[in-house]
Amino acid sequence: MVTVMELYQLLPKTNCKICGESTCMAFSVALLGRKKNISDCTPILEENFKKQKEKLESLLLPSAGAGETGMIVHPEICTGCGNCVVACPVDVANDPRGAAIGCAPTNDKVIFRVIDGKVVASNIKECRRFGKNKVLCYACIDPCPTGAIEFV
Amino acid sequence: MATCPGCALLCDDIEVIVENNMIKETKNACRRGAARIKGCINRLAPSIAQKPSDLESAIRKAAEILRNAKSPMLFGWSNSTCEAQAKGIQLAKKLGAVIDDTSSFCQGLLIEKFLQKKFRTCTLEEVRNNADILVYWGSDAQDSEPRHLSRFSYFPRGESRQRGYEEDRIAIAIDVRESNTAKICKGHFYRIQPKGDREFILALIDALSGKVPAYEPKKILELASILKKAEFGVIFAGIGLTYSIKDDFDILVLLADKIPNFHIMPMVGHYNMRGFNENLFRETGFVNRVKFDGKVVHDNKYSIVEAFQEKSIDALLIVGSDPLSSLPRSLIRHLTSIPVICIDPCVTMTSKIAAVTIPCAASGIESAGTAIRMDGKIIELSKIIGSDYLADEELLTRLMGAL
Ligand code: SF4
Ligand code: SF4
Ligand code: SF4
Numbered sequence: 340m341v342t343v344m345e346l347y348q349l350l351p352k353t354n355c356k357i358c359g360e361s362t363c364m365a366f367s368v369a370l371l372g373r374k375k376n377i378s379d380c381t382p383i384l385e386e387n388f389k390k391q392k393e394k395l396e397s398l399l400l401p402s403a404g405a406g407e408t409g410m411i412v413h414p415e416i417c418t419g420c421g422n423c424v425v426a427c428p429v430d431v432a433n434d435p436r437g438a439a440i441g442c443a444p445t446n447d448k449v450i451f452r453v454i455d456g457k458v459v460a461s462n463i464k465e466c467r468r469f470g471k472n473k474v475l476c477y478a479c480i481d482p483c484p485t486g487a488i489e490f491v
Numbered sequence: 492m493a494t495c496p497g498c499a500l501l502c503d504d505i506e507v508i509v510e511n512n513m514i515k516e517t518k519n520a521c522r523r524g525a526a527r528i529k530g531c532i533n534r535l536a537p538s539i540a541q542k543p544s545d546l547e548s549a550i551r552k553a554a555e556i557l558r559n560a561k562s563p564m565l566f567g568w569s570n571s572t573c574e575a576q577a578k579g580i581q582l583a584k585k586l587g588a589v590i591d592d593t594s595s596f597c598q599g600l601l602i603e604k605f606l607q608k609k610f611r612t613c614t615l616e617e618v619r620n621n622a623d624i625l626v627y628w629g630s631d632a633q634d635s636e637p638r639h640l641s642r643f644s645y646f647p648r649g650e651s652r653q654r655g656y657e658e659d660r661i662a663i664a665i666d667v668r669e670s671n672t673a674k675i676c677k678g679h680f681y682r683i684q685p686k687g688d689r690e691f692i693l694a695l696i697d698a699l700s701g702k703v704p705a706y707e708p709k710k711i712l713e714l715a716s717i718l719k720k721a722e723f724g725v726i727f728a729g730i731g732l733t734y735s736i737k738d739d740f741d742i743l744v745l746l747a748d749k750i751p752n753f754h755i756m757p758m759v760g761h762y763n764m765r766g767f768n769e770n771l772f773r774e775t776g777f778v779n780r781v782k783f784d785g786k787v788v789h790d791n792k793y794s795i796v797e798a799f800q801e802k803s804i805d806a807l808l809i810v811g812s813d814p815l816s817s818l819p820r821s822l823i824r825h826l827t828s829i830p831v832i833c834i835d836p837c838v839t840m841t842s843k844i845a846a847v848t849i850p851c852a853a854s855g856i857e858s859a860g861t862a863i864r865m866d867g868k869i870i871e872l873s874k875i876i877g878s879d880y881l882a883d884e885e886l887l888t889r890l891m892g893a894l
């Protein structure tokens with residue numbers, strides 16, 4: 340997980356308040372909590388902060404869905420059994436000839452895949468707990484033998 | 492696509508990314524499989540009397556030990572390809588040796604019944620497509636064959652099970668403890684006493700015959716009514732069940748007779764244990780514990796456990812197995828008092844005490860071949876990366892030549 344400090348280190352640190360927060364540190368907290376977007380800090384959009392901005396984006400990307408859907412996966416306790424891959428209704432709908440029938444995923448539209456023996460989640464915005472018609476889905480949590488998937 | 496030699500599910504949908512002849516990443520293999528494919532850190536090196544040697548000398552020394560032995564045993568085999576197993580059986584014939592594999596203290600007895608066609612069985616693809624009632628009996632598939640439930644048995648949608656596990660399948664666990672598999676079978680876990688399988692089967696047969704069972708009647712009647720409704724049921728028979736009823740498999744046959752829509756499938760751990768059982772069965776009519784003594788002799792005293800107890804063997808060739816780490820201490824004393832030849836890709840506890848060590852390629856990773864999945868299907872193993880190590884099959888051929 341990214342920390343507030345990691346984000347703060349990449350900001351302009353001028354406390355100019357343009358973003359609507361009183362300090363860059365407060366803005367970091369808001370960024371992490373998904374209450375603000377990077378672009379709210381207009382100074383960082385300038386050319387000389389390009390590298391830092393890209394770094395910020397990459398730090399925030401993997402958890403972009405997690406923040407919104409609250410999904411956390413714990414790779415260290417995952418056994419790679421693939422139950423979640425096959426049980427997730429999004430994977431079933433998006434990969435009927437692969438994940439849905441227990442085979443290896445055949446496209447990139449699935450949420451779960453197993454890499455190096457551990458689960459990796461992507462396309463998290465597709466998760467049924469997210470978006471307009473959200474439902475409280477447990478189809479990845481219930482089949483997991485180790486409790487490696489959590490929603491917070 | 493590569494095949495994983497991590498267990499007898501032999502998943503053949505593994506993607507491996509290789510860079511500079513090194514395995515960089517695996518996709519779809521479970522944690523155990525990924526570790527297996529990545530290989531061991533401590534590779535075995537050729538040695539004689541614990542001193543480094545070259546491969547040729549090690550093979551010559553091994554041949555000398557086997558030639559001079561009066562009663563050698565060839566053991567291991569469940570982590571070797573069918574091709575290497577066939578060579579091993581030839582070698583045993585040539586030496587007049589005892590040959591046994593890990594199945595003699597595992598699922599061998601059960602597999603023998605399958606090869607004798609005592610049970611109705613099916614393939615894992617049929618399970619995926621048709622099975623509606625799954626019984627994991629004395630088997631923690633989730634831990635021993637980690638992708639069993641996701642690839643074939645419970646979670647996937649199949650041709651006549653389009654609604655998948657949510658509505659079309661019921662998973663039941665019968666076990667002495669609440670295993671990870673039992674946790675998934677929520678609401679359908681039947682706990683039994685250690686060695687209580689027989690009593691449980693008899694009660695179940697009663698219930699299926701319309702009698703009130705003597706033992707836990709409410710639960711057993713409930714289970715019987717679920718089993719009766721099966722269109723395509725499967726009992727996955729694990730080692731817990733095998734151990735508990737090994738003297739009386741007929742009661743399992745009796746149970747199968749009562750539920751005609753059920754199939755029975757043996758659960759196997761090591762990737763090619765069933766392969767060895769089938770190869771030896773074809774050759775001798777037995778799955779393990781055989782001595783080639785001019786003719787084929789089959790006896791319990793030719794199992795590795797009894798042979799150690801009786802101290803009846805005077806040299807041991809081990810291929811791809813580590814008995815020192817899995818057998819009880821009391822038996823190991825004999826193992827350390829006779830010359831041991833160890834063929835393995837990796838350093839093991841057994842290789843550390845071996846008189847001769849001969850490194851081989853990791854099968855399914857550095858050498859190709861075939862293996863038999865737990866349900867009897869033949870699966871190809873591919874060579875994923877090149878290596879200078881010879882396949883165990885090739886080493887056995889050389890060893891035979893050196894005799
Ligand atoms: S707008 Fe950007 S630079 Fe100004 S205080 Fe906020 S985070 Fe710092
Ligand atoms: S909550 Fe449901 S939709 Fe979301 S990832 Fe898990 S299984 Fe898929
Ligand atoms: S179900 Fe759990 S243990 Fe299995 S692959 Fe998914 S996260 Fe890992």
Ligand code: SF4
Nearest residue numbers: 495497498502524638
């Ligand atoms: S389930 Fe068995 S064969 Fe399949 S990937 Fe895991 S260890 Fe390998």
